[in-house]
Amino acid sequence: MKKYDAIIVGAGHNGLTNAAYLAKAGLDVLVLEKNAYIGGATVSRELYPNWKYSNCSYVCSLLRPEIIRDLELPRHGLQVVPYGGGVTFKENGDYLGAHADHERMLRELARHSKRDASAYERYEADVMKQTRLIRPFLMRTPPDPTSLKPRDLKELSVLAKSFGSMGEEALADTMRFWTMSIGDFLDEYFESDVIKAHLAGSGIIGTALGVYSPGTAYVLLHHYMGDVDGSVGAWGFARGGMGAVSAALSASFQSFGGTIQCDAEVAQIIVKNGKAKGVALANGDELYADIVVSNLDPKRTFLKIMDEGDLPADVVKKAKNFKIRGSSGKLNIALDGLPTFTGLPKDSPLCLGEKHFSDSLQKMERAYDEWKDGTWSKDPYVDMLIPTQIDPTMAPPGKHMMSVFVQYAPPKIHGGDWTAEDKAGFEKTVIDQISNYSPDFKDLILHCETRTPQDIENEVGLTEGNIFMGELTFDQLLFNRPFPGYAQYRGPVKGMYMCSSGTHPGGGVMAAPGANAAREILMDLKLTNTVPGGYDDD
């Protein structure tokens, strides 16, 4: 039987990126995907005729420009189009608009609090200091702080130097920033409820933590550290939906001679004499390679497709204790026209960006309380976008597609599975909330795909439906991701590697984990590195 050089489990964006770099280095690479389509959570699907949904991930900023350029993704069809603006609607009929233009933004903030408008500039500079610290490490393998290997010592010194260059005060701020809550962080700058609520969203999206839970300030950073064409913190749409990202990655991979097999669920990574030997598919077929890379999350990798007997006990224990908690659901809606939002003209540039309906941190914290109580939030935090205002490819002219990210939604309802009634109730909660701010919204709905965390887990394979493949808290970041001692993409079994968002630098459609893992694999094989270094902000 044919033996491949490397088999990648899961055709998500990191799996495809990893595969592309291995294939570029000349390896014979096979990517296996359980679904009939590639992309994982980076996918566009036509579930209603002539409408394309970005079913899971829905916006693009973190995808590393070094990778886009190096793998020639634009030539393979990827176009990222930035959007500006954003708005948080207030219960009293007013709103807070986030303008792309700086001075206009300050005037809008001043409408809510003159002092906050001034503090916003200090806030922006402080957040930028933190992004500047983290960005250079996105395309690097985290050093092992307990290792004395020359490479780890060198990388540690790079890390230390970056921290050191911040100065004493900023360093103290950094230590606090990485551990504090987004609520406490924002309280240090702002007094207006709606301003804090608007900015806090990025601190909780995708995480099962509340705005006052320690660690959420960093999550904000995770949403700010990307860029579109050097504009740090900017976000864009992939033209054609997020599936365009995986389509371009797959085309790039195939241009290097790689193979993708869909409808091929991996049941088991085959290990013999402590070495990875290939995989067994759910249908019983076996495929062989000395390199097996898992793009599944750490729980699925170690507890589902590997045999506990093949693993060190501490890895099994760490995988069992890995924090990967479902906290969000999604509605994808086909609309017969552009909905009107109370208080805002339809052609306002604010409408091109995200819309939210949570106007205070208290409301967001209450929404989290309901998650802890084992049910979905009755007044949820939503991150809602209508990409068809910019992207003409996803719906017929004059019609629209709405993507609604909804938080909080638990992986289980009071400990049990989601029922059809639960799902209908969840959907109604969200639609009713949007209708409170958009009177014509309900009448425009042609089709709605509602996805609970349970649906996301079952279809995409993200444990508990956690979009980041593991919480982005400091205990699970950098050299702690996924676990201490295993942060350099090598698994506990020779020839077995990890490349998912469960590894450094974490979730989001970034492709850095896949690329970083490829660099380590090529190093082990003593092949020439094909993975580009990161761009320098300075």
Add this chain to the structure above:
Amino acid sequence: MIPHNETMMLKTPFYSRCLAACEINMWEDWKGYTTPQAYTSVEQEYFAVRSNTGVFDISPMIKYRFTGPDAGAYLNRLVTRDIRKIGVGRVAYTVWCDDNGQVMDDGTIFHLAENDYRLCAYARCLDWLMWSAEGFDVTIVDETAEVAALAVQGPTSCAIFKNMGFDGIENLKPFGLTRYPFEGSEVMISRTGFTGDLGYEIWVDPSLAETFWDRLFEAGKHREIRPIGGHALEMLRTEAGFVQAGVDFIPAEESVRTGRSRSPFELGLGWLVSFDKPVFNGRKALLKEKKEGSRYAFVYLDVEGNKPAEYAFIYDGDKQVGTVTTAAWCPTAKTNIAFAQVDAKYGKPGQELVTEIYYDRELKWTRVMAKCTVIESAVFNPPRKRQTPAPDF
């Protein structure tokens, strides 16, 4: 009609509409006309052309009309390209040279009808056109102010024209031109542009300019149409690999210092020179250059990193071998591109050089020596640019 001299700046036929749309009030002087540099946001305007449709007022383009029995023969003598191959209803990009084979300008020739042509150019050159016309039965008229023109560029531009009732426009091939009835008169549409994307240019009587603009924007309402200014166009043409007179070369007639002008070969435009023609301006000098070699080469550079190599010197080891004329990070191609003039022997694709880039971060200037590679062609070249019938998006 000669534009009057009573005001500092001239207004294009679309001025009222440009003014209404120009939220950020940034204007520039384009050959005496006041035109927007940007309307709302350069970034959004750039992306309108790459994802939807952007509209750029090109009315200030210098336009000459050539009629008479010798019009074709005359133009064939004037420009380097073989105009005999450009049939009625076709458009050709070309350059024209002085007798020393130095480029005076680049532009497009529209074959409007039998013995009837239009030349669109960056620089005025009526005097040269007249000199070259000695002995030809041709009438030359400057019709810059008599024709209003818009570039309508982007993936949804064809769909918008279909919405306007221009049936069959999707079948117009690149560099083709056609006409449609419009408000009792007509509009000419050519599938041409300066963005490297699917797109068209429209040519209409100035009295119909505002009506055309209004109908166009109404038809484009659901196609996210937006006006774009000069800054966005600059990014677009760079990504598409188009040289700009006055930026990437000095028109020969404007050049004062010896050796500052360039030949078509030195601008990467040798493909426009047709030696099959027995006579054309500059032929002898160009033939000599072809035989003996050029002084310089025009190159596209793929520059490492993400810092645009603006105004950068180019080195081979310690030796300075050229300079950058245009540089930008290309937002769609996600590539750091530069156009450069280098000594001829460094112009081959694959050649590795170094650019010396200066940039500042919070008032601290830094220098980076970035590796760069000579690449064959422009970095943005989507299939939709060439597809006929043209796609809807």
